Amino acid sequence: MSRTLRVRQSQTVLPFGVGAVFDIQGESFVAAGIGDWPTKGKQRIESPRLASRLGVSGFYAAPATTNDRFDIPDAPGAPYIRFPTWLFCGACRRMKRWRIADEKPGQPPRCPSCSPARTLAPMRFVQICQDGHLGDVDWWYWAHSRRDANERRQCGEREKLRFLVSERASSLEALSVACTAKGCGAARDLLDILGTHGMRCSGRNPWQRASEAVECTRPVQIVQRTAGNLYYPITHSALDIPETDVPAYADDALAARVREHELWVSLCRVAGTPRASVFQTMIQEDTGADDSLVEALLAEETGQAPTASAGTPTGSARPDLSREEWAAFTAPAPPATRDFALRESTLGLAGETADPWASLGRRFGRVVLADRLREVRALSGFTRVSPDATVVPVDTARRLKWLPAVEVFGEGIFLTLNKAELTAWEGDKDVRKRVDGMRADLDRSFQRERLESLTGPELAPRFVLLHTLAHLLIRQLSFESGYTTASLRERIYARPEQDQYGILVYTAAGDAEGTLGGLVRQGEPPRLAETLLRMTEAAAWCSADPLCAEHTGQGFDNLNRAACHACALLPETSCETGNTLLDRALVVGGGHVPGYLESIVTASRVAAIGALEQA
Numbered sequence: 001m002s003r004t005l006r007v008r009q010s011q012t013v014l015p016f017g018v019g020a021v022f023d024i025q026g027e028s029f030v031a032a033g034i035g036d037w038p039t040k041g042k043q044r045i046e047s048p049r050l051a052s053r054l055g056v057s058g059f060y061a062a063p064a065t066t067n068d069r070f071d072i073p074d075a076p077g078a079p080y081i082r083f084p085t086w087l088f089c090g091a092c093r094r095m096k097r098w099r100i101a102d103e104k105p106g107q108p109p110r111c112p113s114c115s116p117a118r119t120l121a122p123m124r125f126v127q128i129c130q131d132g133h134l135g136d137v138d139w140w141y142w143a144h145s146r147r148d149a150n151e152r153r154q155c156g157e158r159e160k161l162r163f164l165v166s167e168r169a170s171s172l173e174a175l176s177v178a179c180t181a182k183g184c185g186a187a188r189d190l191l192d193i194l195g196t197h198g199m200r201c202s203g204r205n206p207w208q209r210a211s212e213a214v215e216c217t218r219p220v221q222i223v224q225r226t227a228g229n230l231y232y233p234i235t236h237s238a239l240d241i242p243e244t245d246v247p248a249y250a251d252d253a254l255a256a257r258v259r260e261h262e263l264w265v266s267l268c269r270v271a272g273t274p275r276a277s278v279f280q281t282m283i284q285e286d287t288g289a290d291d292s293l294v295e296a297l298l299a300e301e302t303g304q305a306p307t308a309s310a311g312t313p314t315g316s317a318r319p320d321l322s323r324e325e326w327a328a329f330t331a332p333a334p335p336a337t338r339d340f341a342l343r344e345s346t347l348g349l350a351g352e353t354a355d356p357w358a359s360l361g362r363r364f365g366r367v368v369l370a371d372r373l374r375e376v377r378a379l380s381g382f383t384r385v386s387p388d389a390t391v392v393p394v395d396t397a398r399r400l401k402w403l404p405a406v407e408v409f410g411e412g413i414f415l416t417l418n419k420a421e422l423t424a425w426e427g428d429k430d431v432r433k434r435v436d437g438m439r440a441d442l443d444r445s446f447q448r449e450r451l452e453s454l455t456g457p458e459l460a461p462r463f464v465l466l467h468t469l470a471h472l473l474i475r476q477l478s479f480e481s482g483y484t485t486a487s488l489r490e491r492i493y494a495r496p497e498q499d500q501y502g503i504l505v506y507t508a509a510g511d512a513e514g515t516l517g518g519l520v521r522q523g524e525p526p527r528l529a530e531t532l533l534r535m536t537e538a539a540a541w542c543s544a545d546p547l548c549a550e551h552t553g554q555g556f557d558n559l560n561r562a563a564c565h566a567c568a569l570l571p572e573t574s575c576e577t578g579n580t581l582l583d584r585a586l587v588v589g590g591g592h593v594p595g596y597l598e599s600i601v602t603a604s605r606v607a608a609i610g611a612l613e614q615a
């Protein structure tokens with residue numbers, strides 16, 4: 001019986017993008033680099049804004065195809081190859097190194113020794129290194145690793161191995177790899193296999209030819225092929241905002257400081273030469289301006305297009321794409337095109353004088369509903385072992401100037417805070433002190449560079465506030481509307497230097513049909529105000545309290561405060577920061593810090609008691 005394995009086009013960036021290892025129907029594969037993509041049938045994905053920011057020529061999606069490319073040479077579709085290549089038979093326990101010549105189209109790998117032939121299973125362990133390489137574990141070496149070099153040389157067979165399982169022991173101790181070469185009998189169990197064992201790195205990824213391998217001296221780590229540190233994709237996402245006369249920068253005062261800097265004229269004179277970066281760095285250090293602002297000002301001054309942060313994106317930092325999006329959402333007349341249709345709405349609380357509604361109305365600003373939005377998600381590379389390890393680009397040969405991408409369509413709710421209320425709250429010394437503590441943890445985190453590309457150069461209270469609000473709102477919306485939390489996503493607009501103070505909660509499904517308007521309906525009055533109120537009430541309590549509320553550092557690198565799985569965390573795909581920089585206390589108060597929405601919690605309790613007394 002022939003089987004069909006299929007990866008949907010929308011999955012070719014995430015979760016099954018270049019370098020990812022994944023299981024389908026008991027078989028395991030790795031997604032190959034874009035150098036192996038078919039030359040024909042790729043679908044061009046337009047996103048000039050993202051392309052210019054990333055310094056690439058454009059984007060392509062894998063050809064949509066009903067065929068898979070797992071075992072059919074030259075078939076269309078994104079290429080995946082079998083990995084690990086070491087397989088074993090669950091019946092006779094023989095291990096087999098599977099080669100491309102062994103593949104039979106439409107068939108899973110079968111045991112050559114058993115009758116009837118059993119399907120072979122992939123070995124559970126693989127090896128990775130800090131430079132992003134991935135390879136099979138050298139199982140022959142492992143089986144003989146307790147022998148000395150002399151004894152090892154006695155064994156003439158490299159591939160006569162069995163993967164044994166003992167019924168007497170449990171866990172990894174029960175598993176062992178044994179050599180069945182004549183007169184050898186070497187074996188070792190897998191008890192302490194995870195970790196570093198002085199094995200050599202292959203210096204490449206499985207889709208790269210042996211000639212492309214580099215001399216790699218990094219220690220290799222043996223991990224399960226499903227381990228979280230096997231693959232950290234570097235993705236970028238841009239909303240398809242229409243070309244408008246959006247100002248290139250939002251903060252005029254900051255722009256003026258840059259232009260008045262004593263090195264500004266020198267920078268303009270040498271723009272485009274290697275010396276420019278020296279001046280640019282000094283100006284940015286003195287003024288606090290970021291790359292994109294200085295580049296926008298330079299482009300304006302010199303009449304040349306921004307240099308897009310130099311060349312192909314190889315770092316793990318993401319360029320800031322928030323400025324134009326924020327400008328579009330806050331424009332006096334929000335734009336409406338075929339792929340990006342906005343309309344202004346309200347919470348429906350104008351003229352409301354009774355609390356908690358009046359308080360709620362005061363705390364929030366603008367509501368904009370996106371009836372349709374288009375998002376382009378691109379993959380520039382990945383790391384292994386840790387997020388700040390060496391980046392492997394999607395084209396391992398570093399020749400191609402395009403990136404793999406997908407486009408998705410959806411809808412969203414954009415919401416801002418009341419700027420005056422926010423400014424007053426951010427000025428509170430307890431608020432500042434609490435966020436100073438988080439900033440200190442962020443400075444120590446190896447995720448700092450990546451997170452700063454979202455928070456801006458300095459973590460502000462509004463970022464943690466808005467980010468936590470986005471999580472709470474997604475959880476509440478999912479509770480009330482039937483959307484799963486995993487189908488909703490956030491975008492945080494909270495850079496103080498760009499005068500941002502809003503969030504977008506959106507859903508984007510795979511295809512051009514978009515979604516059905518259900519999320520936007522949740523954003524219409526009076527529903528959104530009711531949702532926000534219930535969200536605030538719910539956020540005041542977590543089932544892990546008082547532990548959660550009093551936490552001084554939980555989650556990844558201790559970057560969260562009062563925020564845990566029970567109250568504020570989201571599925572990985574929904575969150576821009578990897579579930580970090582969250583704190584309910586900044587929303588609802590507690591821990592000696594005034595929450596931005598604390599008065600609503602209080603007012604709604606008073607109102608509830610009032611209603612009880614009247615009853």
Ligand SMILES: [Zn+2]
Pocket residue numbers: 089090091092093094111112113114118
């Ligand atoms: Zn067998």
Ligand SMILES: [Zn+2]
Pocket residue numbers: 144155156157179180181184185186
């Ligand atoms: Zn042997």
Ligand SMILES: [Zn+2]
Pocket residue numbers: 129130131132133201202203204216217218
């Ligand atoms: Zn390596």
Ligand SMILES: [Zn+2]
Pocket residue numbers: 542543544545548549562563564565566567568
């Ligand atoms: Zn909690």
Ligand SMILES: [Zn+2]
Pocket residue numbers: 467471490570574575576577578579580
């Ligand atoms: Zn998040």
